[in-house]
Amino acid sequence: MIEEISIRDLGVIAESTLPLGPGFTAITGETGAGKTMVVTALGLLLGARADSGSVRVGAQQSWVEGRWRVPAVGDIAERVTEAGGDVDRIGSSGDAELVVSRSVSPEGRSRAYAGGRSAPIAVLTELGERLVVVHGQSEQLRLKSATAQREALDRFAGESVHAPLARYRDAWSRWRDGARELDELTTDRDRRAREAEELRAALDEIEQAAPQPGEDDELDERVERLENVETLRVAAAAAREQLSAEESDGPDALALIDSARRALEGAARHDGALGELVDALQAAQYQVADAAAQLSSYLAGLDADGARDLELLQERKALLANLTRKYGPSLDDVIARLETGSARLFELDGDAERIDVLRARVDDDAREVESLAAELTAERVAAGGALEASVTAELAALAMPDARIVVEVTDRGELGSSGRDAVAILLQPHPGSEPRPLGRGASGGELSRVMLAIEVVLAGTQPVPTFVFDEVDAGVGGAAAIEIGRRLAKLAESSQVLVVTHLAQVAAFATNHLTVVKDTGGAVTESSVRKLEGAEREAEMARLLSGLSDSESAVAHARELLELAH
Numbered sequence: 005m006i007e008e009i010s011i012r013d014l015g016v017i018a019e020s021t022l023p024l025g026p027g028f029t030a031i032t033g034e035t036g037a038g039k040t041m042v043v044t045a046l047g048l049l050l051g052a053r054a055d056s057g058s059v060r061v062g063a064q065q066s067w068v069e070g071r072w073r074v075p076a077v078g079d080i081a082e083r084v085t086e087a088g089g090d091v092d093r094i095g096s097s098g099d100a101e102l103v104v105s106r107s108v109s110p111e112g113r114s115r116a117y118a119g120g121r122s123a124p125i126a127v128l129t130e131l132g133e134r135l136v137v138v139h140g141q142s143e144q145l146r147l148k149s150a151t152a153q154r155e156a157l158d159r160f161a162g163e164s165v166h167a168p169l170a171r172y173r174d175a176w177s178r179w180r181d182g183a184r185e186l187d188e189l190t191t192d193r194d195r196r197a198r199e200a201e202e203l204r205a206a207l208d209e210i211e212q213a214a215p216q217p218g219e220d221d222e223l224d225e226r227v228e229r230l231e232n233v234e235t236l237r238v239a240a241a242a243a244r245e246q247l248s249a250e251e252s253d254g255p256d257a258l259a260l261i262d263s264a265r266r267a268l269e270g271a272a273r274h275d276g277a278l279g280e281l282v283d284a285l286q287a288a289q290y291q292v293a294d295a296a297a298q299l300s301s302y303l304a305g306l307d308a309d310g311a312r313d314l315e316l317l318q319e320r321k322a323l324l325a326n327l328t329r330k331y332g333p334s335l336d337d338v339i340a341r342l343e344t345g346s347a348r349l350f351e352l353d354g355d356a357e358r359i360d361v362l363r364a365r366v367d368d369d370a371r372e373v374e375s376l377a378a379e380l381t382a383e384r385v386a387a388g389g390a391l392e393a394s395v396t397a398e399l400a401a402l403a404m405p406d407a408r409i410v411v412e413v414t415d416r417g418e419l420g421s422s423g424r425d426a427v428a429i430l431l432q433p434h435p436g437s438e439p440r441p442l443g444r445g446a447s448g449g450e451l452s453r454v455m456l457a458i459e460v461v462l463a464g465t466q467p468v469p470t471f472v473f474d475e476v477d478a479g480v481g482g483a484a485a486i487e488i489g490r491r492l493a494k495l496a497e498s499s500q501v502l503v504v505t506h507l508a509q510v511a512a513f514a515t516n517h518l519t520v521v522k523d524t525g526g527a528v529t530e531s532s533v534r535k536l537e538g539a540e541r542e543a544e545m546a547r548l549l550s551g552l553s554d555s556e557s558a559v560a561h562a563r564e565l566l567e568l569a570h
Contacts, residue, residue, distance in 0.1 A: 006071070010022075011045045024500070033520030038531040046136070067106075069105040074091060080131060137471050148442070160390075196352050210331065220335045223320055268282045398460055409458070481507065489507075542562045
């Protein structure tokens, strides 16, 4: 709810603070005092379009600030946080204070703030849709769309619609998803058959080749060896000859090391250090002999018939390269294709059976959806009749005895997430007239009373934090005005209600009475807002009744009205 609104330099209001709070707040004042500016200020806080003409003459800007009491946790607090702002927790109550403000310059520039941070105007609009419903003669209707009217009827119906609607939405989702899958399977049957044929051929080709992990790298190494076998043979033979000559009489490494060792052995008895060198040469001789033996073995292993092996290896490389190009990009991907492709082929080969099973399931879901849609229609028709009766009874008490509300539930020709029903709430102003959509065929005052009647009826099932009614009592007086006040008080039992009124019969039912006071003593008219209690309130009520705030009979009448209301 709104706890307080502060206004500065807006229209004729120089600077004022409106203490609001829970319950029913009535705002009164003389004609031209600026009562409408209060609604304008609230509109700015709710994201309404800024009008530079509303900036007070001579002021640098208009400024409006609203303090809301909101849940500390929930979609409102989350949206403020997303916008970069914050809400201030109020003790351990679970509530928080949200501060929203707006400025307007004479040039038409406007800035908005939510939770202490600058925010786009759209953020204020989103918050306003969750917090406040405004009914004024120039305002849009809350129930202007067919969707909003259907949702309102469903909430009024309560569990009688909510339960089958929940079952319907589950069934409708299954039916829609199943029908979509069935359509995809049947529409793409030829494409999926071609995919299965191509996949089967690919898997056969890969299976016949039987590639192994890392085989391509191993083939590269073997081909490299065979392509250079003669170079390898010459190098290995030359190295072996240098280490241990078998085909020439020249000195080799083994002979030279042996000579060095023998030369040291004779002298080693004179110096122990030479003995260690003799041992080292002996070890080197063994190592060179071992290396020579390994080279001999390597030469023996070089296949003289390697040309045939090279041809076979190159053919295998070409086969694997072709598979990689077609099913790669790597050989590992080709091998993995066997597993994934087999699963996909199993799925594709089961299409015919799947289509039959799916079609049967979709048919069952379709029958359930049709049945639940019919149940929803029946419940909505019954709830529509009850809503008609309740709102029409309210209209009779609001000086519209010949008017009635008509709730039409028609078939929109297709199934949707909420059934197949189109709901329209219509107004029949008098017997014999054609029921027409809300907002057409009624004056502003009549429309305000229609919306009040609907809001009173929906209040128990469709709670809204705050309602604002501007001139809801236009064209009404006497007993009808008392009934309007009584119904506004009833609405205030579940919501905060703010009403701009010029009737004492309506203001009498308020639990909080504010008046806009005009001061014409200066060069420019100024207005301020004051809370009324006791004798001041009785005087304002007397002024509303007779135009005279100090008339004893008017004051007595005002006192009688207040006693009647409370």
